[in-house]
Structure formats: C-alpha cells, structure tokens
Amino acid sequence: MGFRYDIRLSGSGGQGLILMGIVLAEAIGLYEGKFVAQTQSYGPEARGGSSKAEVVVSDEEIDYPKALKLDLLLCMNQKSCDDFYMDLKPDGLLVVDSTFVTQTPIAKAFEIPFTRIAREKLGKAMAANIVALGAISKLTSIVSSRSLEKALLTRVPKGSEQLNRQALKDGMTAARKALKNAGSQTGNNWVDEEA
Amino acid sequence: MGFRYDIRLSGSGGQGLILMGIVLAEAIGLYEGKFVAQTQSYGPEARGGSSKAEVVVSDEEIDYPKALKLDLLLCMNQKSCDDFYMDLKPDGLLVVDSTFVTQTPIAKAFEIPFTRIAREKLGKAMAANIVALGAISKLTSIVSSRSLEKALLTRVPKGSEQLNRQALKDGMTAARKALKNAGSQTGNNWVDEEA
Numbered sequence: 001m002g003f004r005y006d007i008r009l010s011g012s013g014g015q016g017l018i019l020m021g022i023v024l025a026e027a028i029g030l031y032e033g034k035f036v037a038q039t040q041s042y043g044p045e046a047r048g049g050s051s052k053a054e055v056v057v058s059d060e061e062i063d064y065p066k067a068l069k070l071d072l073l074l075c076m077n078q079k080s081c082d083d084f085y086m087d088l089k090p091d092g093l094l095v096v097d098s099t100f101v102t103q104t105p106i107a108k109a110f111e112i113p114f115t116r117i118a119r120e121k122l123g124k125a126m127a128a129n130i131v132a133l134g135a136i137s138k139l140t141s142i143v144s145s146r147s148l149e150k151a152l153l154t155r156v157p158k159g160s161e162q163l164n165r166q167a168l169k170d171g172m173t174a175a176r177k178a179l180k181n182a183g184s185q186t187g188n189n190w191v192d193e194e195a
Numbered sequence: 196m197g198f199r200y201d202i203r204l205s206g207s208g209g210q211g212l213i214l215m216g217i218v219l220a221e222a223i224g225l226y227e228g229k230f231v232a233q234t235q236s237y238g239p240e241a242r243g244g245s246s247k248a249e250v251v252v253s254d255e256e257i258d259y260p261k262a263l264k265l266d267l268l269l270c271m272n273q274k275s276c277d278d279f280y281m282d283l284k285p286d287g288l289l290v291v292d293s294t295f296v297t298q299t300p301i302a303k304a305f306e307i308p309f310t311r312i313a314r315e316k317l318g319k320a321m322a323a324n325i326v327a328l329g330a331i332s333k334l335t336s337i338v339s340s341r342s343l344e345k346a347l348l349t350r351v352p353k354g355s356e357q358l359n360r361q362a363l364k365d366g367m368t369a370a371r372k373a374l375k376n377a378g379s380q381t382g383n384n385w386v387d388e389e390a
Contacts, residue, residue, distance in 0.1 A: 022213060022235070029237025036237045039260050040217070042224025043231075065234050066260055157352055 003059045005142055006067040009132075010052040010084055011076025011097070016129035019155065021053025023133060027143050027151035028057055037065030050079065057142060072140060074132060075101055076114070095139060097128060110139055110178045117170050127167040134171020139179065145172060198254045200337055201262040204327075205247040205279055206271025206292070211324035214350065216248025218328060222338050222346035223252055232260030245274065252337060267335060269327060270296055271309070290334060292323060305334055305373045312365050322362040329366020334374065340367060 007024070009017045021038050029036035037056045054067040069089045075081035077100045085105045088094060096104055099115035112135055115128040122131075130152065137145040149168055156164045202219070204212045216233050224231035230253045235246075249262040264284045270276035272295045280300045283289060291299055294310035307330055310323040317326075325347065332340040344363055351359045 018217060025235065025237060033239055035239075037234060037261075038236075039232060039234045040220065041230070041232045041257065041260065042220060043256065044228055061238065062236065064259070065236065066232075 003057075004062075005057040005071045006069065007055040007057070007072045007074075007142070008052055008067050008070050008084060008087070009055070009074045009076075010050070010080035011074075012079070013049045013051040015051065015076045016126065017051045017053045017076065020129045020133055021055055023148070023151050023155050024136070024143060025055050026155070027147040028055070031147035031150055032143065034059060035062050037062045039065050039067075041066075050083075052080065052084075072136070072142070074136065076128070076132070078102065081105060093140065095132070095135065097132065099128075110135075110175070110182070112171075112174045112178055114171070114174075117174055118167065121170050122163060122167055124163065127163060130164050130167035131171035131174070134168035135175035135178075136171075137168075138172045138175035198252075199257075200252040200266045201264065202250040202252070202267045202269075202337070203247055203262050203265050203279060203282070204250070204269045204271075205245070205275035206269075207274070208244045208246040210246065210271045211321065212246045212248045212271065215324045215328055216250055218343070218346050218350050219331070219338065220250050221350070222342040223250070226342035226345055227338065229254060230257050232257045234260050234262075236261075245278075247275065247279075267331070267337070269331065271323070271327070273297065276300060288335065290327070290330065292327065294323075305330075305370070305377070307366075307369045307373055309366070309369075312369055313362065316365050317358060317362055319358065322358060325359050325362035326366035326369070329363035330370035330373075331366075332363075333367045333370035 009020050011017055018040055025036045025038035028034050035058045039054045056062055056065055056067055070087050070092050072093045073084055073088050074095045076097045081096055081101050094109040096111050097114040098111040099113040114131045115125050118128040118131050119125040137143050137148050152164055153161055204215050206212055213235055220231045220233035223229050232251045234249045251257055251260055251262055265282050265287050267288045268279055268283050269290045271292045276291055276296050289304040291304055291306050292309040293306035294308040309326045310320050313323040313326050314320040332338050332343050347359055348356055
C-alpha cells in the first residue's frame with residue numbers, strides 16, 4: 001500500500017466545513033498531482049447541527065474514500081473534539097479553534113483561535129474556516145499555500161478574493177507562531193502579541 | 196441489505212456539479228431522514244476538465260460511500276455520457292443535457308436541454324445545474340421538490356434566491372413534459388412549445 005493521509009474537518013453546521021473540504025481537495029488533487037477523495041456524510045443526527053467533511057489523499061487511486069484513522073483532525077467546536085479525537089492516529093495532528101474548544105483532550109495539539117482571528121483581524125467571523133485552511137498549510141506538508149490559494153479563489157464569490165487571501169495569510173501567521181511556541185515548549189501555542 | 200440508491204452527476208469542470216451534489220445530499224440527508232454520503236474524487240486526470248460528484252442514499256448507515264452500479268446518471272456533456280453510461284444498472288435512469296449530448300448511447304434516456312433552458316428562460320447558462328436538479332426531483336422519487344428548494348436556498352449566494360427558485364421550477368416543467376412525451380412514445384423527450 002502506498003502513501004495515504006486521512007483528514008477530517010469537523011465542527012458545527014454553518015462553519016463552512018464543506019467548502020473547506022472541497023477547497024483542500026481541489027488544491028491537492030488539481031494542483032499537487034495526487035489522488036484525492038472528498039466526502040461528507042449525513043444521517044438522521046446531522047440535523048442536530050454537527051458537520052464534518054473528510055479528505056483522503058493518496059499517491060494511488062483511492063478504493064475506500066472515507067477517512068479511517070486520522071492523520072489530521074481539525075475541530076472547530078468542543079463537541080467535534082470530544083467526539084472525534086479518539087479517531088486520531090497515535091502520531092496524528094490535532095488542530096482546534098481555541099475560540100470554542102476550551103478543553104483539548106490530548107496534550108499534543110495546536111490551539112489557535114481561528115474565529116477570534118477572523119473576527120478581529122478581518123471583521124468577519126465567518127472567515128474562520130479560511131483562516132484554518134491557511135494554518136493547515138503551515139502546520140502540515142500536505143498542501144502548499146500556493147495551491148491552496150489557487151483552489152480557494154475559484155470557489156469564493158466574486159469580490160471576496162482579497163478578504164479570502166488575507167484570511168489565508170492570517171492563518172499562516174498564526175500557525176507560524178504556534179509552531180514557534182510549540183518548539184519553545186511554553187505549553188501555550190498562540191500568543192496575542194505581534195512579537 | 197437495505198435500500199440503496201446510487202447517483203452520479205457528471206460533466207465538465209465549471210458546470211457546478213459539486214454544488215449539485217452537495218445540495219442533493221443535504222436535501223435528502225437533512226430533510227428526508229435518510230443516510231447520505233456525497234463524494235468527489237480527483238486524480239491526475241481531473242485537470243483535463245472532467246468533473247463528477249456522487250451521492251449515495253440509503254436507509255441505513257453507508258459503509259461504502261462511492262457509487263457502485265448507478266440508479267441515476269446525469270450527464271451534462273458528451274464525454275461524461277460516453278465514459279459512464281456503462282455503469283448504469285439495467286433499469287437505471289439516464290438523464291442528459293441535450294444541449295451538449297447529441298448521441299445518447301442507450302434508448303431509454305431523458306434528453307432535456309438544461310443549458311439551453313437556463314440560457315433562454317433565465318438568461319444565465321450557469322444555472323443549468325439547478326434546472327437539472329429540478330428535473331431530477333420530478334423524474335425520480337429520491338427527493339421532493341420542497342426539500343430540494345430548502346437545501347438549495349441555504350447554499351446559494353444572497354440575492355440569487357429568486358433566480359434559483361425559478362431554475363428549479365423550469366427544470367420541473369421540462370421534466371413533466373419529458374415524462375409526458377415518454378408516455379406517448381414519441382421518441383422525443385422534450386418539446387419547445389409551451390403546450
């Protein structure tokens with residue numbers, strides 16, 4: 001079996017997780033030459049307001065497109081974090097929106113306030129999903145920021161390109177800080193100050 | 196094994212097939228109480244401009260979310276029709292956009308000029324995917340027009356609700372005509388005249 005990388009993006013309905021999944025899948029599938037399957041599932045429970053989108057990346061054709069054990073789990077609210085962290089691989093990466101996730105169930109996680117950043121820096125809390133995408137491109141090597149921007153700009157409404165580009169950038173900046181802090185073992189992965 | 200219904204929406208990139216897949220999946224999954232998995236896959240060939248979205252509907256949890264033998268195949272261009280008609284079940288339903296599909300490979304098909312209808316009736320060829328969704332709600336019993344409209348209106352840009360509602364209606368009208376003609380065995384599933 002070749003390389004396979006399983007991603008789940010989770011949170012509540014209305015946080016734009018499906019758009020995130022599509023943009024991430026297109027960025028990797030169309031611009032990085034890999035095989036990608038992107039899935040969302042709905043069941044009777046979906047009406048409760050939980051939402052998730054999955055992206056599976058491989059260097060060969062994907063037989064089973066649902067995410068199995070996760071290499072990357074993004075949680076945009078507490079419930080999704082509680083529900084899904086057990087699906088992570090032992091060395092899987094957990095990234096949470098610390099605006100809403102106050103109890104991170106495992107020690108090794110990146111806690112970045114995506115929604116707060118979107119609200120304070122962009123004046124638009126709804127852009128938190130795009131801030132998170134930008135962060136993912138820095139925290140993992142699964143997608144380049146250039147592919148991500150290309151895919152994103154074909155999927156967003158006309159006139160919102162500048163906002164979305166900035167949201168990606170703010171996410172990357174926040175991720176760089178989180179990586180730096182993780183390196184210095186402060187236990188707090190994000191700081192408010194510009195440094 | 197319970198009820199399972201496999202759908203593939205296919206055509207070229209830019210025809211809005213992924214949005215169609217999401218709207219159809221949300222309509223069925225959120226408003227009709229069924230289990231639904233919605234998938235798109237990208238591979239090195241995707242850059243050529245082909246696009247497809249799949250929707251699997253079941254009355255129980257879906258283990259394998261990729262479409263298998265198809266109950267419904269929508270083809271928005273000739274290439275997708277040529278590539279995929281063999282994946283239909285013997286009694287599967289083929290629906291084609293006859294604006295672009297000039298050679299239908301099987302006799303039992305609904306041929307409706309979705310793009311022409313969108314262009315002529317709505318002044319917007321891009322709405323062909325929504326016209327096709329409206330038609331699907333009349334040609335199959337997999338989704339009600341009410342669920343479809345509800346799901347659609349949460350996914351389209353603000354200000355475009357009226358256009359999208361009308362696109363659904365135009366699709367339903369065209370489908371009713373096609374059904375009537377199929378019943379009277381004229382061999383031509385769509386007529387231009389209003390009567």
